[in-house]
Amino acid sequence: MKSKKPPHRPAPQPQEIELKLALPTTHPSGLAKLLARMPVLARRKAVQLHLHNIYFDTPDQRLHQQRIALRLRRKGSAAKPEWLQTLKMGGRSDSALSQRGEWEVSVPGAELSWRALDATPWQDLDADGALFDTLVPCLVTTFTRTVWEVRRRGGSVIEVALDIGQVTAGGKSTPICELELELLAGPPAALFEVAQQIARTLAVLPLNISKAERGYALLEDALDRPLRARPPCLRADMPVPVAAQQVLREMFSQFTSNLHTLRTSDDPEVVHQARVGWRRFHSAYQLFKPVLALDAVPDWQALKPLLALVGTLRDLDVARTDTLPPFADAYTAGDSAREERWQAMHLALTHAATRQRQQVRHALEVPAVGAALLAITQWLETLADLPETSEALKPELRHWARQRIARLHQKLKRALKNVDDPQSQHRARILSKRLRYGIEALQPLLPKRPARRWHAKAVALQTDMGTARDLLNAAALAAHPGKDAGLAEFLRGVAVGQQSRK
Known part of the structure; x- marks a missing residue:
């Protein structure tokens, strides 16, 4: 040859x-x-x-x-x-x-x-x-x-x-x-x-x-495997706009790649990773926003119906595959009537998830959705050429990253001082996600010990608050007309009990 x-x-x-x-x-x-x-x-x-x-x-x-x-x-x-x-x-x-x-x-x-x-x-x-x-x-x-x-x-x-x-x-x-x-x-x-x-x-x-x-x-x-996060390799000598482009492009790729897979895959993890990709992207956008001149950011209003549908599908998937199964024995307790109602409820949730998945796929066939994704793709390709704000005075990337993450950590500490009402809990949950995703994206630039400690704290908070939210969501889905009201009360009681132990 x-x-x-x-x-x-x-x-x-x-x-x-x-x-x-x-x-x-x-x-x-x-x-x-x-x-x-x-x-x-x-x-x-x-x-x-x-x-x-x-x-x-x-x-x-x-x-x-x-x-x-x-x-x-x-x-x-x-x-x-x-x-x-x-x-x-x-x-x-x-x-x-x-x-x-x-x-x-x-x-x-x-x-x-x-x-x-x-x-x-x-x-x-x-x-x-x-x-x-x-x-x-x-x-x-x-x-x-x-x-x-x-x-x-x-x-x-x-x-x-x-x-x-x-x-x-x-x-x-x-x-x-x-x-x-x-x-x-x-x-x-x-x-x-x-x-x-x-x-x-x-x-x-x-x-x-x-x-x-x-x-x-x-x-x-x-x-058809879900695409998980693959944070880019960042160097301390990178200009901030270049680092922003690399971080945001990887996150947006996770989102769009899983959307593409979602068109043919029924794997709940694909839905989860699509949602994670968007949340990481939005969190990183908020992270970099103060230091970049982002006047040219495209309008992503056309994505909101799709994102809402994906969120509802994720709630259904979590309820039927993660949240509810561990409580089956405790709820039914060997009672045949309860077991029958449990199976009916699970079947109803499965059918609802199937219908919701089809709605998501129909939303992906809306031209305005593709046009918005295309506009964001183009914006990301020009991001490295955007000027940094004069207020930022072209900060050194490592110094800027450490300042931003430390500031986020302080915001989360303040938010955790008062989490009695749902609004405060929601803010603390959002900040814990932003801190987690920010640390994961900028990890090579951050001091190891504080970053490791803050990341563990953010993950724990996100997990605890997410578990409580998942229980309440499952209770709401179970309380939907035609489903088991008794199960809804049972799950709400579990959620309240877990909250009171924290």
Whole structure:
């Protein structure tokens, strides 16, 4: 497979800049016609391609671990194929906007070419070809691509590509239904301008995972797993806006990635992690708000109905899977009539959660929701360029982080002095969350002992107050018309008893 090593030449640095958007999968066959009628694409010639892609990696996935993709692409028919070999390197997995190096050349046939990797960074990675010799096919993507080229005033050129097909890996497959907007000329803002015009009438979701990454997830049986927090690595020498961008982008990615998974997964943990992602994002926004000029923050009012639906679904899931089961024996006490009512109540909550999950999925099909998520994605991409407030006088990141967390801790201490009324309890619970998420995000910049102590305190408070709230919520759900009023009284009594022991 590998021929004589070619002479090494300096590698050019071509950049692929594209915006990925997931689309509704209910009627994929009609999406091309729907898009063609949109003003931004109308009267532009559409070109349809049939693409078959084979991705290669080592058996232990060394390329994937280094965020490298190497593929062979067949364009056209099997009778008259055109083969392209593409190397992609770099990029991030925390944004729908991807920027990474891409090197693509024509090759004679369906076999990787060692020579085609000349003048690419591969030569720095694998000078003697030992790594190349271990490469094997690992996944396949096959899809129909419908392409429009959009030329804008000012000289920007965007390729809009609708991809419908499937990813296959390890004997399993998952559908592809997405838009890729690739920047051929002009600034990245042009991608968002075109995307927003599409989002006015078509529900979109920012997509943080590539087709190849979905293939690897299939191999690891991890495609529908919930995405948990992955706080970014921060350095003390970072400007505050850059740190804010990294922190907020990771949190928003957790939110949108779990929303995308929620469209097909019934796992209650996916709902939980979507809600956690938004709460972390909102808490971090409040954390950074005083030090940044955030006048350009997009309006996320359109997300409020979705967030309310997600919150109600989470309450139902917690009640039926976490809060209620431990009290089943204590409530029924061997009484057959109570056991029957308990089972009826549990079934009613399960049906309610199923209906609520469908409402959440319907909310994700509202174009205004996708447009708001898209606007936040664009804002996050420009955040590092925002000026810091003159009042802040460009603080050093470590000093600023320690001041902010210490101030939050003081606010929580004051709030805990009076938690007799529900409003004060609510404020203390919110502050405990903000302190916890702030410490977790800024942990590398904080003094270890105080941060560890304050974090443990915040987690304990959040857990205790959350448990009491979950009991009251479960009691309210049980007291809903048609459910067991006696169980509601029982749970309220438990909640009051737990509160009185604190």
